[in-house]
Amino acid sequence: MKNFRVIIVLIALVLSLIAISPNPFVEGVSIKNIKQNSSASLAGLQNPLPNTRQMSREIILEINNKDISSVKSYYEEVDKIKLNQTIFLKTNKAQYRLVSRVLDNETKSVDLGISVNEVSYTNIKKGLDLEGGTRVLIEPAEQVSKAYLADLTSTMEERLNVYGLSDIVIKPASDLTGNQYVVVEIAGANEEDVRELLAKQGKFEAKISNTTVFRGGKDVSYVCRTADCSGIDPNRGCSPFQGSWVCGFAFSIALTPDAAEAQANATKNLNIIKEGQNGYLSEKLILYLDDRKVDELNIGADLKGRAVTDIQISGSGFGLTEQEAAFNTLANMKRLQTILITGTLPVKLNIVKVDTISSYLGSVFIRNSLFIGLLAIITVTIIIYLRYRNLKTSLPIIFIMLIEIIILLGFSSAIGWNLDLAGIAGIIVAVGTGVNDQIVIADEILRGESRQIYDWKKRIKNAFFIIISAYFTLVGAMLPLLFAGAGLLKGFALITIAGISIGVFITRPAYASIVEILLRE
Amino acid sequence: MGILDNGLNRIKDVYDKKYKLLLIIPFALLIFSILQISYQVYSTGDFLNKDVSLKGGITFTVPVNKDYNEDKVTQHFSSRFQVGTSTRVLTSGGKQIGIILQAEIDPNNEELSQKFLKEIESYFGITDKDYSIEVTGPTLGRSFFVELLLASGLAFLLMSIVVFISFRTFIPSMAVILAAFSDILFALAMTNALNIKIGAGGIAAFLMLIGYSVDTDILLSTRVLKRAEGTVFERIVEAYKTGITMTITAIAAVTIGLVFTQSEVIRQIMFILLMGLLADIPNTWIQNVGILRLYLERKEKKMQVR
Numbered sequence: 104m105k106n107f108r109v110i111i112v113l114i115a116l117v118l119s120l121i122a123i124s125p126n127p128f129v130e131g132v133s134i135k136n137i138k139q140n141s142s143a144s145l146a147g148l149q150n151p152l153p154n155t156r157q158m159s160r161e162i163i164l165e166i167n168n169k170d171i172s173s174v175k176s177y178y179e180e181v182d183k184i185k186l187n188q189t190i191f192l193k194t195n196k197a198q199y200r201l202v203s204r205v206l207d208n209e210t211k212s213v214d215l216g217i218s219v220n221e222v223s224y225t226n227i228k229k230g231l232d233l234e235g236g237t238r239v240l241i242e243p244a245e246q247v248s249k250a251y252l253a254d255l256t257s258t259m260e261e262r263l264n265v266y267g268l269s270d271i272v273i274k275p276a277s278d279l280t281g282n283q284y285v286v287v288e289i290a291g292a293n294e295e296d297v298r299e300l301l302a303k304q305g306k307f308e309a310k311i312s313n314t315t316v317f318r319g320g321k322d323v324s325y326v327c328r329t330a331d332c333s334g335i336d337p338n339r340g341c342s343p344f345q346g347s348w349v350c351g352f353a354f355s356i357a358l359t360p361d362a363a364e365a366q367a368n369a370t371k372n373l374n375i376i377k378e379g380q381n382g383y384l385s386e387k388l389i390l391y392l393d394d395r396k397v398d399e400l401n402i403g404a405d406l407k408g409r410a411v412t413d414i415q416i417s418g419s420g421f422g423l424t425e426q427e428a429a430f431n432t433l434a435n436m437k438r439l440q441t442i443l444i445t446g447t448l449p450v451k452l453n454i455v456k457v458d459t460i461s462s463y464l465g466s467v468f469i470r471n472s473l474f475i476g477l478l479a480i481i482t483v484t485i486i487i488y489l490r491y492r493n494l495k496t497s498l499p500i501i502f503i504m505l506i507e508i509i510i511l512l513g514f515s516s517a518i519g520w521n522l523d524l525a526g527i528a529g530i531i532v533a534v535g536t537g538v539n540d541q542i543v544i545a546d547e548i549l550r551g552e553s554r555q556i557y558d559w560k561k562r563i564k565n566a567f568f569i570i571i572s573a574y575f576t577l578v579g580a581m582l583p584l585l586f587a588g589a590g591l592l593k594g595f596a597l598i599t600i601a602g603i604s605i606g607v608f609i610t611r612p613a614y615a616s617i618v619e620i621l622l623r624e
Numbered sequence: 625m626g627i628l629d630n631g632l633n634r635i636k637d638v639y640d641k642k643y644k645l646l647l648i649i650p651f652a653l654l655i656f657s658i659l660q661i662s663y664q665v666y667s668t669g670d671f672l673n674k675d676v677s678l679k680g681g682i683t684f685t686v687p688v689n690k691d692y693n694e695d696k697v698t699q700h701f702s703s704r705f706q707v708g709t710s711t712r713v714l715t716s717g718g719k720q721i722g723i724i725l726q727a728e729i730d731p732n733n734e735e736l737s738q739k740f741l742k743e744i745e746s747y748f749g750i751t752d753k754d755y756s757i758e759v760t761g762p763t764l765g766r767s768f769f770v771e772l773l774l775a776s777g778l779a780f781l782l783m784s785i786v787v788f789i790s791f792r793t794f795i796p797s798m799a800v801i802l803a804a805f806s807d808i809l810f811a812l813a814m815t816n817a818l819n820i821k822i823g824a825g826g827i828a829a830f831l832m833l834i835g836y837s838v839d840t841d842i843l844l845s846t847r848v849l850k851r852a853e854g855t856v857f858e859r860i861v862e863a864y865k866t867g868i869t870m871t872i873t874a875i876a877a878v879t880i881g882l883v884f885t886q887s888e889v890i891r892q893i894m895f896i897l898l899m900g901l902l903a904d905i906p907n908t909w910i911q912n913v914g915i916l917r918l919y920l921e922r923k924e925k926k927m928q929v930r
Contacts, residue, residue: 232889235756240764279774282767457731458758463687464714464722464886471716471886478884479877486873524889525825532832535877539839539870546866568850572790572842577835579782584831587775588768592828599832 105616112613119513131162132219141216157223165193226516230523235462244451276590305442320446322362348428352436363410371408495621525595533602650911660813675821678769680762799915800841807837810903825889829896840867
């Protein structure tokens with residue numbers, strides 16, 4: 104039984120190490136995101152799935168036989184690449200041949216369409232305040248059911264995936280007073296994208312004489328996103344407009360037969376207006392996004408009363424220069440395409456909080472936390488030794504403290520939890536409580552010794568009454584935080600509860616057994 | 625050695641005999657805390673010093689590579705924009721590495737927010753990629769505050785229930801709860817007195833304090849009430865040996881965190897924990913001990929009368 108408790112701890116330790124899978128010798132840069140239609144995606148590189156563990160990510164090792172050791176060296180190599188050059192890219196999984204090209208929405212610079220991160224040495228996921236990124240708190244404009252909220256988050260996820268952003272966490276959250284929120288965390292996305300993609304309800308409607316003929320989402324069976332049928336509209340192009348520039352975009356979509364029928368009904372009674380060789384109908388097709396007019400299109404006379412499924416969608420964008428206008432136009436097009444594919448969100452949304460965290464201080468905080476952790480462990484070790492002056496009692500306390508930290512980190516890697524500053528605070532509480540509990544056990548055992556209580560069970564039982572009562576008070580204190588304030592302190596509460604539970608049910612019994620085995624000899 | 629032993633015995637003697645008189649110390653601390661908090665409410669309308677994450681506003685964390693004067697930075701921004709501004713410096717190895725600037729700007733006022741952003745960028749010579757911005761609207765800030773207050777209340781209630789279930793006697797249970805309450809009030813009064821602003825992380829620290837302060841009290845009450853070996857005073861002294869080791873290790877770890885951390889969140893948490901742990905020593909070993917002994921004496925007298 105005594106050995107059994109120790110074995111459980113060892114098993115937990117091994118499982119944790121597997122979950123963390125530390126490897127300090129990883130080299131290269133890890134792939135964070137692959138842009139659609141880029142050189143990289145055409146060469147077969149795949150966007151990592153959102154739940155891919157850090158240590159299973161694809162890592163770029165070489166570009167054109169040059170070793171890549173950091174994000175900086177990656178970009179140095181990429182900057183050397185010329186247009187239409189063939190590039191050999193070696194990753195830890197395969198070798199690829201890329202042909203460099205200019206991404207349509209970029210300026211003249213060559214872009215392979217890969218965004219990279221420094222490699223991770225463990226599976227421990229860093230939270231936003233350590234890693235950098237954008238966190239947005241979104242509130243539905245009206246109270247919705249749980250199922251609705253789930254719908255909402257899945258549509259959002261789809262939107263971001265279609266748009267090509269990875270590394271996203273989207274989770275519904277609520278609070279004690281019944282407010283509902285959606286928390287979105289994206290590593291490195293820009294705020295504008297999030298605003299446009301998530302907070303927009305994305306109600307897309309096409310109307311003819313004020314009757315809706317089709318909507319985004321279910322009425323649309325296909326949206327073209329390849330260069331042959333989407334991009335800057337060749338008929339409109341870019342032109343100067345009131346001191347700035349405006350460009351037009353166009354892409355084709357396919358309607359479902361039902362939607363095409365609705366369009367035929369709406370056009371069959373319209374008059375034809377002749378203009379030169381072509382005629383068009385007396386009413387225009389007007390496109391709305393969230394009740395705001397995006398564009399209006401003339402409908403060719405030959406479409407009158409016909410149920411056509413292929414439709415051109417168009418719109419425009421502005422900018423101070425021609426380049427900027429083209430860039431904005433294509434960005435608008437991409438968002439509109441995303442919205443047409445994913446459909447309308449079930450409710451209107453408001454962004455209530457936006458945090459944009461730079462990654463610069465994150466690494467400082469991590470190094471600092473490790474330093475403090477180490478210093479704290481050394482200090483606690485000294486105090487414990489001075490108190491007991493007996494290695495058989497004090498050494499296991501230190502030993503168990505270290506094991507607890509590893510198991511807790513393993514636990515958070517295994518459930519894919521992001522470790523942020525609040526989480527680190529949670530680890531501190533849990534480990535601190537752990538040390539306190541072991542002091543109680545040690546003293547009960549030693550007291551039993553001096554009072555000649557020969558029944559070990561009784562000594563340990565005495566200690567555990569105190570430990571269990573203290574455990575439940577702390578769990579009670581942390582429980583409300585799991586549900587309060589849009590879950591922003593949930594990480595802290597969860598890590599604390601997990602940590603003290605691991606302590607009470609796994610490592611504390613083992614400590615008692617270890618001391619018993621050592622002292623009985 | 626003899627003198628030291630003599631001194632120790634004297635202290636032990638006072639601790640044993642004069643426990644009623646000693647009760648003045650923890651209750652003086654409690655009264656100080658209550659007065660400070662009342663003063664805070666009277667002068668600011670709030671019982672604690674909320675930062676912008678609970679009040680609404682924008683927090684900027686700016687990396688720097690030369691030293692800035694906190695007051696000058698605050699002065700610069702508050703005089704230019706006429707909004708409440710506060711500045712804190714992050715240092716590493718004696719060098720400044722970052723500045724945290726909190727401004728009470730309503731983020732719905734986009735014009736002002738944008739102007740402020742531009743001013744930050746030009747003042748520190750950085751671009752928007754380099755710094756962090758955390759934005760909280762005033763409504764959300766208020767709602768967070770209410771939420772966390774509610775959570776703290778519930779946490780305290782749940783803790784009290786667990787204590788009552790553990791001991792099943794009114795006065796000893798209340799003594800444990802009072803000790804935790806006194807710890808929290810003292811920590812709160814000290815953050816107010818030193819004008820430290822509290823965000824969500826700080827409130828989490830008060831909840832941690834519930835856990836940290838209660839365990840020594842549970843230890844004491846268990847040893848005194850549920851054991852039969854030795855006299856009450858002997859049991860108290862033994863519990864004290866265990867409890868003070870727990871508190872000292874915690875104080876040591878927390879102090880290291882407080883001195884060396886570069887994160888504002890962790891600093892806040894560590895400060896609150898340190899104050900609470902310091903207060904926990906008199907609140908457990910004088911206040912809770914005193915109440916327990918009075919309770920046991922009364923109980924004994926009643927038994928004799930019967």
